[in-house]
Amino acid sequence: MTFPLPFFREISLLVDFVIFFQGIVMGLIQAIRGMNDILPNEIAWWQRVEQTARMVMEDFGYYEIRTPVLEKLELFARSIGESTDIVEKEMYAFADRKGDLVSLRPEATASIVRALIQHNLHADPLVRKFYAIGPMFRHERPQKGRYRQFHQIDVEAFGVDDPMLDAEVIYMLRLFLERLGLVGVVLHLNSLGCPSCRSSYRILLQSYLADHAETLCPDCERRRHTNPLRVFDCKVERCQSVLGDAPILGDSICEECASHFARVKSYLSQLQTPFLVNPRMVRGLDYYMRTTFEVITDQLGAQNAIGGGGRYNGLVKDLGGPDIPGIGFAIGMERLILLLQQNQQVGTPSPRIFVAALGEASRTRGFLLLQELRKEGLAADMEYEGRSLKSQMRRADKLAAQHVVIIGENELSRGEAQIRDMINKTQNVLSLDRIVPTLLEMCGKDRKSSNG
Numbered sequence: 069m070t071f072p073l074p075f076f077r078e079i080s081l082l083v084d085f086v087i088f089f090q091g092i093v094m095g096l097i098q099a100i101r102g103m104n105d106i107l108p109n110e111i112a113w114w115q116r117v118e119q120t121a122r123m124v125m126e127d128f129g130y131y132e133i134r135t136p137v138l139e140k141l142e143l144f145a146r147s148i149g150e151s152t153d154i155v156e157k158e159m160y161a162f163a164d165r166k167g168d169l170v171s172l173r174p175e176a177t178a179s180i181v182r183a184l185i186q187h188n189l190h191a192d193p194l195v196r197k198f199y200a201i202g203p204m205f206r207h208e209r210p211q212k213g214r215y216r217q218f219h220q221i222d223v224e225a226f227g228v229d230d231p232m233l234d235a236e237v238i239y240m241l242r243l244f245l246e247r248l249g250l251v252g253v254v255l256h257l258n259s260l261g262c263p264s265c266r267s268s269y270r271i272l273l274q275s276y277l278a279d280h281a282e283t284l285c286p287d288c289e290r291r292r293h294t295n296p297l298r299v300f301d302c303k304v305e306r307c308q309s310v311l312g313d314a315p316i317l318g319d320s321i322c323e324e325c326a327s328h329f330a331r332v333k334s335y336l337s338q339l340q341t342p343f344l345v346n347p348r349m350v351r352g353l354d355y356y357m358r359t360t361f362e363v364i365t366d367q368l369g370a371q372n373a374i375g376g377g378g379r380y381n382g383l384v385k386d387l388g389g390p391d392i393p394g395i396g397f398a399i400g401m402e403r404l405i406l407l408l409q410q411n412q413q414v415g416t417p418s419p420r421i422f423v424a425a426l427g428e429a430s431r432t433r434g435f436l437l438l439q440e441l442r443k444e445g446l447a448a449d450m451e452y453e454g455r456s457l458k459s460q461m462r463r464a465d466k467l468a469a470q471h472v473v474i475i476g477e478n479e480l481s482r483g484e485a486q487i488r489d490m491i492n493k494t495q496n497v498l499s500l501d502r503i504v505p506t507l508l509e510m511c512g513k514d515r516k517s518s519n520g
């Protein structure tokens with residue numbers, strides 16, 4: 069009898085709940101709500117996603133960068149925007165022991181821009197494209213696909229204003245998702261114009277919102293004066309209904325921005341990358357201008373954005389650097405992996421070789437052989453409990469080992485061991501000094517050390 073995947077997910081939710089409840093009753097220390105352990109049985113997904121990201125990003129000429137998880141609060145307030153949900157409501161911000169205001173990073177763009185300016189990286193014409201993988205922190209209400217610690221794969225490219233780069237960045241995102249075999253996502257695309265076309269739109273929007281002021285929630289009522297575009301981020305139903313008939317930014321953008329957007333769309337079409345123009349998508353961060361995009365799924369409920377990004381030409385200058393353009397995106401790894409898990413299966417990594425030994429002298433010989441195998445780059449394991457051969461074979465089976473090296477007392481006295489092929493169920497006797505080269509050959513690997 070086979071069970072559908074959701075069945076196992078329900079069961080595992082139930083188990084999580086029972087463990088959580090037991091924890092409360094017994095006073096055990098639990099992880100902070102919304103901050104998850106990533107357990108060994110899930111790690112293969114994470115490794116696959118990270119490896120694929122590194123391969124794709126490096127093929128496109130991006131260099132990895134790692135920045136601290138804690139930064140000065142001002143960095144995020146000045147870049148993401150004082151009146152965004154992230155800065156107003158979601159930052160893990162606090163005064164440190166010296167009283168300096170700091171925050172766990174809610175995203176990576178601001179930190180990468182800071183590092184670019186601080187280390188003068190923009191001066192090097194080669195190293196202007198970066199990627200980063202790591203945890204971000206936002207104090208949101210946790211639910212499926214929305215966590216307080218989550219992980220992003222983030223990409224940033226600096227110094228090029230040409231719409232060709234916009235199309236290339238989006239194409240790279242598409243290729244990455246395709247390499248992972250992700251299907252059924254839609255690319256939403258918009259242009260937010262430049263500061264000058266946005267200021268005329270701001271007047272239009274403010275006057276429209278003034279006509280509907282009595283319907284808006286208190287947050288939006290405040291934002292219509294300070295930062296009216298942020299009203300589009302509001303999830304409150306009555307604000308959403310007001311926005312249905314609001315003026316559209318796309319109708320106000322200047323000729324230069326319109327031509328930039330037209331070229332982005334044309335390159336994307338030539339790259340056979342489908343997109344949907346969504347004139348109401350404004351993204352939740354203030355630094356964007358011109359091209360913005362999001363990858364949307366209908367398979368994760370309310371948390372429907374797998375990733376998003378856009379152009380931010382003024383940001384480097386605003387943070388004290390030279391006036392150079394930038395564009396990038398970030399993918400939420402938890403959401404991506406949830407979606408992959410709903411559609412695919414991936415195994416947990418397991419050792420390919422298991423060493424089973426009987427008797428003290430054989431165990432010592434097996435232990436030395438095990439380290440030799442690992443030194444040659446072969447994933448191998450044994451057990452240290454001194455159990456019977458039958459139970460060692462059971463362990464090898466459970467680990468899905470492909471080969472078992474069996475060293476009994478008799479074999480050892482003859483300087484031999486057996487190799488059992490667990491897939492074909494065949495067994496061969498070999499002299500002990502032939503074991504490593506034979507297994508290397510069987511596993512299709514080259515010898516790593518010259519003295520082993």
Ligand code: HAM
Binds near residue numbers: 176222376378398400
């Ligand atoms: P963002 O849209 O705020 O953009 O986040 C990017 C992605 O991170 C989202 O699409 C989502 O998949 C994931 N994400 C965000 N919040 C959470 C959460 N609480 N739990 C789980 N996943 C989450 C940025 O962060 C920009 N820095 C992207 C960017 C890079 N723009 C230009 N360069």
